[in-house]
Amino acid sequence: MTSEDISSKYLQVRNLVKYFGDDKAVDNISFGIDEGAFLTLLGPSGCGKTTTLMSIAGLHTINSGAIEVGGLTYTEPSSSIFLPPEKRDIGMVFQSYAIWPHMTVTQNVAYPLEIRKLNKSEIDDRVAETLSLVDLTDMAEKNATQLSGGQQQRASLARAIVSNPRLLLFDEPLSNLDLKLREAMRVELKRIQNEVGITSIYVTHDQSEALVMSDEIIVMSKGNIEQSGEPVEIYSKPNNKYVSNFIGVANLLDAKVEKVTEDGSGEVTVQYGEMTARLPCRIGRGVHQGDEATLSVRPENVHVSRDKTSDSSIEGKVENVIFLGNHVDCRVNWGEYEWKVIAHPRDRLKEGEKIYLRFDSDHTLAVQQ
Amino acid sequence: MTSETYDTDPRPSRMSNRFRALWTQENVITIIVSAIVAIAVVLPLITLVVSSFLVLDDLGFSTEWSFGNYVTIVTDPIIPKAFLNTLIICSGCTVLATFLGVSLAWTNARTNCPGRTWLEPFNLIPFFLSPFIGAIAWHNMGEPKTGLLNNFFRDIFGIEGHVINIDNIWGVIWVTGIFFAPLVYLFVVGSLRRMDPSLEDSARTTGAGLFRTTMTVTLPLVMPGILSGAIIVFVTSAGEFGVPFKLSAPYGWETLTTQIFTKAVGDDANHYLGATMAMALGAITVFLIWIQRRYIAPRSFETVTGKGFRPNVLDLGSWKWVAFGYNILFILVAVILPIISLLIVSLHPVWQGTIMLDKITGINYVKTLFFWREESIDAATNGIFNSLFLAFVGASISMVLALVVSYMIHRTKGFGSWLLDFLCVVPIGFPGIVLAMGVLVTYIQTPIYATLWILLLGYITRFFPYGQRNIASILLSISEELDQSSRMAGATWVTTMRRITIPLLKPGIFAGWILLFVIFVRELSISIMLYTDGTETLAVGVYYLTNYENEPLTAALSLAQTLLCLICMIAFRRLAGKEALSA
Ligand SMILES: Nc1ncnc2c1ncn2[C@@H]1O[C@H](COP(=O)(O)OP(=O)(O)OP(=O)(O)O)[C@@H](O)[C@H]1O
Ligand SMILES: [Mg+2]
Numbered sequence: 019m020t021s022e023d024i025s026s027k028y029l030q031v032r033n034l035v036k037y038f039g040d041d042k043a044v045d046n047i048s049f050g051i052d053e054g055a056f057l058t059l060l061g062p063s064g065c066g067k068t069t070t071l072m073s074i075a076g077l078h079t080i081n082s083g084a085i086e087v088g089g090l091t092y093t094e095p096s097s098s099i100f101l102p103p104e105k106r107d108i109g110m111v112f113q114s115y116a117i118w119p120h121m122t123v124t125q126n127v128a129y130p131l132e133i134r135k136l137n138k139s140e141i142d143d144r145v146a147e148t149l150s151l152v153d154l155t156d157m158a159e160k161n162a163t164q165l166s167g168g169q170q171q172r173a174s175l176a177r178a179i180v181s182n183p184r185l186l187l188f189d190e191p192l193s194n195l196d197l198k199l200r201e202a203m204r205v206e207l208k209r210i211q212n213e214v215g216i217t218s219i220y221v222t223h224d225q226s227e228a229l230v231m232s233d234e235i236i237v238m239s240k241g242n243i244e245q246s247g248e249p250v251e252i253y254s255k256p257n258n259k260y261v262s263n264f265i266g267v268a269n270l271l272d273a274k275v276e277k278v279t280e281d282g283s284g285e286v287t288v289q290y291g292e293m294t295a296r297l298p299c300r301i302g303r304g305v306h307q308g309d310e311a312t313l314s315v316r317p318e319n320v321h322v323s324r325d326k327t328s329d330s331s332i333e334g335k336v337e338n339v340i341f342l343g344n345h346v347d348c349r350v351n352w353g354e355y356e357w358k359v360i361a362h363p364r365d366r367l368k369e370g371e372k373i374y375l376r377f378d379s380d381h382t383l384a385v386q387q
Numbered sequence: 388m389t390s391e392t393y394d395t396d397p398r399p400s401r402m403s404n405r406f407r408a409l410w411t412q413e414n415v416i417t418i419i420v421s422a423i424v425a426i427a428v429v430l431p432l433i434t435l436v437v438s439s440f441l442v443l444d445d446l447g448f449s450t451e452w453s454f455g456n457y458v459t460i461v462t463d464p465i466i467p468k469a470f471l472n473t474l475i476i477c478s479g480c481t482v483l484a485t486f487l488g489v490s491l492a493w494t495n496a497r498t499n500c501p502g503r504t505w506l507e508p509f510n511l512i513p514f515f516l517s518p519f520i521g522a523i524a525w526h527n528m529g530e531p532k533t534g535l536l537n538n539f540f541r542d543i544f545g546i547e548g549h550v551i552n553i554d555n556i557w558g559v560i561w562v563t564g565i566f567f568a569p570l571v572y573l574f575v576v577g578s579l580r581r582m583d584p585s586l587e588d589s590a591r592t593t594g595a596g597l598f599r600t601t602m603t604v605t606l607p608l609v610m611p612g613i614l615s616g617a618i619i620v621f622v623t624s625a626g627e628f629g630v631p632f633k634l635s636a637p638y639g640w641e642t643l644t645t646q647i648f649t650k651a652v653g654d655d656a657n658h659y660l661g662a663t664m665a666m667a668l669g670a671i672t673v674f675l676i677w678i679q680r681r682y683i684a685p686r687s688f689e690t691v692t693g694k695g696f697r698p699n700v701l702d703l704g705s706w707k708w709v710a711f712g713y714n715i716l717f718i719l720v721a722v723i724l725p726i727i728s729l730l731i732v733s734l735h736p737v738w739q740g741t742i743m744l745d746k747i748t749g750i751n752y753v754k755t756l757f758f759w760r761e762e763s764i765d766a767a768t769n770g771i772f773n774s775l776f777l778a779f780v781g782a783s784i785s786m787v788l789a790l791v792v793s794y795m796i797h798r799t800k801g802f803g804s805w806l807l808d809f810l811c812v813v814p815i816g817f818p819g820i821v822l823a824m825g826v827l828v829t830y831i832q833t834p835i836y837a838t839l840w841i842l843l844l845g846y847i848t849r850f851f852p853y854g855q856r857n858i859a860s861i862l863l864s865i866s867e868e869l870d871q872s873s874r875m876a877g878a879t880w881v882t883t884m885r886r887i888t889i890p891l892l893k894p895g896i897f898a899g900w901i902l903l904f905v906i907f908v909r910e911l912s913i914s915i916m917l918y919t920d921g922t923e924t925l926a927v928g929v930y931y932l933t934n935y936e937n938e939p940l941t942a943a944l945s946l947a948q949t950l951l952c953l954i955c956m957i958a959f960r961r962l963a964g965k966e967a968l969s970a
Contacts, residue, residue, distance in 0.1 A: 077871055102411055103874040110875040116868035120890045129886075130876035177876065187875075 024050035028217055029057075029074075029185065034083035036069050043069040045241035046083070051219070051234060053088070056211055058220045058228040061238035062264070067221040070238075071187050074219065075110055076103035087184055087217075104133075109178030109216070110187040113194065115170040117162040123149070123173050124158045130181040148180045151210060168199050175207065179214050186211070186218040192227065204230050225265050229253065237261050257303055258386040259312040266316060269357055273313040273384055275305060286313055286384050293353030295332045299382035311384040317358040319381040322350075322365060323374050331374040336367050350375060413880035417799060420791040421807055427848045428810045431825030432817075435669070438662035438828045456663035466664065469641040473625055473668075476559050476635075476642060480624040483564030485617045488571025489609075491717060496579035497605075498701045500710040508960060509718045514569035515956040516722075517909035519629025519926060520945045522562050523933060524725030526633060527732050527942065529553030533740030535728050558634045559642075563627055565721040567620045574616030578609050584699045597701070611683050618679040622672045626818020628912040629926070633933065643668050644820050644912065651827060651916050658828050665824040669817050676816040726949060733942035751943035755932070764936065767944050769921060770928030773839060777924060778907035781846045782854075782900045788847070789854035789899065790892070794884075797862050798870065811852045822849045823916035837919045845913040850906055857899035858892060865891055898963030905955040909948060925951075 024030050027050030036044040044066040051057045059067045072078040074085055076092060084094040093100045109130075118126055124145055131141045149155050152172040157165060165173060171191060178186055191207070192200045208231045211218050222228055228235050229249045236246040237260075245257040256262035259270055273286040276296065284301040287294060297313070305311050326333075334352035341363065348367055350357040357375060361367055442455035460466045491510055494500045513521070528536045531549040540550045553561065586608065590600040628644040636645040643664055650661030703710055732738050734747045753760055758768035796808045814822060826845045827836075835841045869891065873883040889896070911926035918927050925948050932941040 075871075075875060077874070102879075103871075104877045104879050106875075107877070108875055110872060112866075112868040112872055114866045114868050116866060116872040118869060118873075118887055118891075129873070129878075133877040133882065174872075177872070181877065 024048055027051055028053035028055075028088055029219075030084070030086045031070070031074070032084045032086075034070065034073060034085065035081045036066075036073055036078060037081050042241055044073070044080075047238075047241070047243050048083075049236055049243065049246060051217060053217055054215045055233045056208070056218045056220065056231060058222060058232040058235045059238060060222060060225060060228040060235050060264070061244075062223055064240075065238045066241040067223075067238060068189055071189055071219060071221050074185070075108055075187055076101060076106050090184075107181075107184045108187055109181065109183040109185070111171075111174050111178050111189070111191045113190045115167075115174040115191075115194075117165070117170045117173050117177075119161070119163045122159055122161055123154060123165070123176075126162060126173055127176045127180050130177060134181060144180055148176045151179075151213065152176045167195055168203065171195065171203060172206075175210065179210070179216060182214070183216065186216045188218065188220040190222055191220075193222075193224070200227075207231065229265070237264060239264075254381075255302065255383065256314060256385055259314070262312075262314040262383070262385060267358060269313075269315040269317065269320070269355075271313040271315075271355060272387075273311050275301070275307055275309045275311050275384055278305070278307045283379065284384065286311065288313055288355075290353035290355040293332070293355075295330065297330050297377060297382060298379040299377075299384050300380065302383050302385040304386050305384050310387060312387050314383045314385055315377055316381065317347075317360045319378055320357060320359045321376045321378070322359060322361050322367065323376065326374050328376050330379075331376045333372060333374055336369055336371045336373055339367050339369055411880065413799065416881075417791060417795040420788060421795060424788060424792060424807065424810055424851075427844065428813055431822060431829045431848065432813070434829040435662050435665060435821075435825035438659050439666045441659045443657055443659050450659065456660050459660060460663055460667060465641055466643075466646055469643050469646045470667075472556060472631075472635070472640050473642045473644070475556060476563065476627075476631065477621050477624045479557070479560035480563040480567060481617050481621045483560060484567040484620045484624075485571050485613060487565065487568035487717060488616060488620075489575055489613055491568065491714060492572045492576040492579055494710045494714060496576050497699065498703050498707065498710055500703065500707050500714065502711065503714075506714050506718070509722060510572060510714070511569050512718075512722045512953070512956065513566045514573070515905050515952050515959075516566070516949055517629065517911065517926065517952070518563055518566040518627060519633065519911050519929065520729070520909070520949055521566050521721075521725055522559075522630040522633040523929070523938075523941055523945050524729050525553050525558065525562050527728045527738070527938060528724060529558065530740075533738060535731065535740070538740050554634055554638050556635050556640045559631050559640070562630050562634065563624045565717070566630075567623055568717070568721070570620050570623065571613065571616035574612045574619070575609050578612045579605075582608060587699055614683045615679050618675050618683070622675050622816075622818070625668060625672055626820055626912065628820050628915065629930075632930075644818070647820055647824060648915060651824060658824075658831070661824050662828055665821040669821040672818055672821070673813075673816040676812075680812065726946070729942045729946045729949070732939050733946055735939050738938045738942075751939045752947075755928070755940055755944040756947055764928075764932070764940070766923050766931040767928040767940070770923045770925040770931075770944070771947070773842075773922060774908050774910075774925035777839065777843055777846060777910075778904045781843050781850075781907050782903035784843075785847050785851035785854045785903050786858075786896055786900050788851050789858050790889070790896065792851075793855055793859040793862050794888070797859055798867060811855050814849050815852050817849070819845075819849050819910070819912040820916060823913040826913075827916055837922070839922050842914060842917050842922060842924065845917055846907055846910060849913060850903055853906070854899040854903050857902065858895050861892055861895035894962055898959060901955050901959045901962065905952050905959070908951055908955070 024032060030050045032048050034044055034047050035042070047070070059070060061067055069078065073080045074092065079100060080093055080095060082095050085092040091099050092106055127145045127148060128141050131144055146155070149158055152175055154169060154172050154176060157169055162170065162173065174191070192203050195203060204227055220231065232249055234246065235249055235252050237244045237252065239260055245252060245261045252261065253265055256265060262268045263270060271288045271290070273288045276285045276287055278284040278301050282301055283298065285296055285298050287296045299313060332352055334350040334357060337349040337351050337356065340347040346361045346363055346365070346367060348359050348361055350359050350373060352375070359375065367373065439456055440452055440454065441450040442453050443450055495503045495507055495510065528534050529551045531537060531552045531554070534549070534551070534553070536551060537549040540546055552558070582605070587600055587604050590604045595603065626644060628648060631640070631642040632645050632648070635642065647661050647664045647668070649655055650657050650664065731742060733751050735743065736746060736748050736750060754762055754764050755767040756771070757763050758771070792807055792811060796804045823845050826841065826848070830836050830841055830844070835844070870883055870888055873887045878886065909926055910924065911930065914924040914927050915930060918924060923931065925944070929941055929944050929948065932944055
């Protein structure tokens with residue numbers, strides 16, 4: 019995103035740099051989001067997601083750059099601006115939920131309103147309203163320690179949204195829940211966010227969570243932004259090998275770009291062991307003729323057949339077939355490369371069988387390495 | 388990083404950014420508190436070092452700079468012997484306390500010794516009582532002519548002379564040994580309880596017998612705990628003043644602490660020489676504590692996992708009654724006999740070695756406790772008031788300091804927090820009498836000298852680290868996110884402390900407070916250096932009575948102090964739970 023793009027946004031993070039001692043945790047990143055949108059910071063452990071979030075929250079001081087929300091500058095070291103966390107009007111949901119164990123659910127949720135010195139009846143109304151929004155009305159007088167993980171999560175969310183803050187921050191809020199509950203909470207969380215319409219930043223290392231919930235995803239690695247965009251765009255048009263590897267499952271092959279045409283398509287050659295193939299594909303951003311690139315093919319975009327149906331089909335040997343009900347996961351050996359392929363149970367693939375693989379050139383992408 | 392990106396490195400601007408961000412509520416408060424702690428700890432120690440190089444001339448008026456004091460402590464006729472006696476006492480005490488502590492912890496944690504759950508609190512009682520009182524009680528029992536036990540043996544067995552004589556260096560070892568045994572016990576019992584039983588089981592399955600397994604697996608695993616405990620006992624006994632003062636010094640066995648005391652007060656006072664001896668003692672203890680923290684304490688985490696295992700319990704067969712008897716015997720000599728002997732002696736108008744039922748009286752309690760009565764002794768009644776005041780105010784201030792300092796070290800983690808962490812360890816390395824010597828030479832020319840405030844300062848400086856450790860351990864166990872979410876909810880640092888952090892730490896704060904209260908109520912070695920007429924403390928009152936009055940009066944006040952400590956101990960166990968003291 020260029021700086022002009024950012025300057026029109028509700029939340030703006032410009033050239034953020036954060037050191038811990040001599041280690042750069044966040045290396046000059048910039049991004050912005052529109053009011054009411056849901057942005058996800060996605061990346062592997064240690065890539066600087068939490069650090070970015072904490073910098074926005076004011077729980078860390080940053081080394082340089084600027085953070086601005088709705089026209090209010092939160093921090094900008096170059097002009098010595100640092101708004102303490104309590105002045106930033108942010109709701110935050112932590113990984114450990116951080117529900118205060120010495121208070122009831124109601125007391126927990128009322129706390130931000132008490133701090134803002136609302137009068138008693140208004141507090142009661144707002145708390146009741148928020149608890150019903152997160153479906154915790156029955157638990158209102160329970161002590162925080164008597165709640166289940168999922169309920170603590172809801173209470174924590176209620177506490178974050180009750181004061182209707184400028185911004186909502188989530189740091190891996192679902193990672194302590196079991197799989198079933200996590201999937202249910204994704205939908206629930208997104209519903210509530212939609213309803214209250216508060217601009218949100220969500221941190222996770224779980225790509226499926228990011229794909230389901232976000233309006234926009236930022237993929238990070240080692241303190242840098244690798245790619246940002248809508249979930250569909252990130253999934254179908256990854257900028258580089260890193261992103262396509264991190265989001266979803268992909269066959270990633272070393273390729274040499276042979277031809278690039280005006281309309282963004284082209285051809286690459288791939289070679290593994292004895293086998294070579296020249297495949298038509300789309301050419302990703304920043305990839306030029308003659309480059310060494312990575313060819314990315316999603317398993318669901320590999321078609322199998324027993325006959326050679328196209329010139330660019332390649333022949334492989336079925337290695338491993340796992341029947342998963344509605345589809346079949348299989349591996350196909352081609353030279354020294356092992357393709358991940360999703361086939362239909364109807365195809366009745368057998369291990370050891372010879373098979374042809376065909377690729378849809380629209381869904382085959384050459385990206386930067 | 389290439390040189391090109393290095394040119395645009397933003398770090399130069401960090402300083403000004405930091406500086407602006409410094410003036411927040413939390414930083415202002417923590418900086419003030421840190422400064423107070425730094426001054427309180429560092430100033431006496433620096434003055435101590437400086438004073439040790441000042442030599443007093445023969446007339447005692449002016450001083451000059453030289454190493455003269457260090458020469459004196461080597462050539463003096465008494466001091467080298469006192470040094471040797473201290474070493475003997477420390478070694479003997481360490482061996483005895485370690486043996487008692489380890490064996491009691493093992494029977495309690497790992498055998499089927501009957502009644503082990505209710506025996507444990509009794510094993511820990513000496514930890515809360517004053518060894519000085521223990522020495523007084525044992526003097527009443529083991530004095531050759533008037534000792535209760537000696538009389539008892541003479542009557543029963545018709546022996547001439549005496550069976551035991553407590554008034555010598557062995558008596559000091561005996562009393563300090565049994566009183567410091569709980570220290571070792573506490574260091575060892577936790578790791579014995581938490582030890583992963585599969586470690587021992589796997590040794591047994593390789594064919595090693597029970598004895599082999601204990602010697603080759605169990606013992607090495609708890610060794611760091613044992614060594615830590617032994618070092619702490621060595622250091623504590625090196626700084627112990629009351630016991631040698633009562634049992635050995637009057638009979639010709641001076642120790643370093645009794646010598647430092649004579650240089651601090653009285654006609655012979657020479658603060659500079661006292662400071663030099665304190666330096667020598669402090670150097671040894673600091674060195675040992677450094678070894679313990681640097682090399683031994685870290686190892687104990689590697690060997691014993693902290694999970695909630697149910698340890699193997701050894702069936703002792705009929706030997707379990709021997710173990711039971713052994714434990715009862717310990718409680719008898721460490722707790723019950725001393726208290727009974729104090730009670731008996733305190734009920735007599737004068738003590739001549741035999742119980743005289745027709746002479747029994749409460750006059751000693753009237754004289755030492757009933758401050759409104761004409762015949763009450765000021766030194767004793769003053770002591771009660773002063774000690775309660777010092778303990779109450781001292782524990783409160785210490786806990787406030789401890790809270791802020793712990794927060795600074797483990798939460799803010801900013802600027803200077805490692806220094807604070809260090810400053811909180813330093814006082815633990817110095818015996819009370821050494822630190823008191825430093826406080827004395829630092830503040831002797833200021834208005835706080837000869838007031839209760841100098842005592843308060845000494846108490847807090849020496850002992851607030853104990854409170855700090857109490858709070859820090861709880862602070863580390865509660866998530867930082869609990870504070871952070873309060874900040875995000877819009878609360879300032881002070882509000883967050885008041886409404887979130889302090890309520891969560893409450894049990895730890897109370898437990899630490901009571902622990903300090905007990906320590907202050909029985910405190911002797913700092914008080915004895917810093918008190919004057921009117922600022923006596925309870926322990927100083929006892930010292931006064933044993934020195935200038937008689938044994939029954941001493942016993943009465945001693946018992947009052949003991950009772951106070953016992954009540955605190957019960958409160959502490961209620962609040963802090965069973966494992967609170969374990970290392
Ligand atoms: N308080 C700190 N002190 C020193 N280094 C830190 C601190 N917090 C984070 N780091 C370092 O900064 C880098 C980024 O950490 P960060 O917590 O932002 O990662 P993350 O993307 O949130 O990872 P995770 O998914 O594991 O939570 C890491 O290398 C980490 O070691
Ligand atoms: Mg994180």
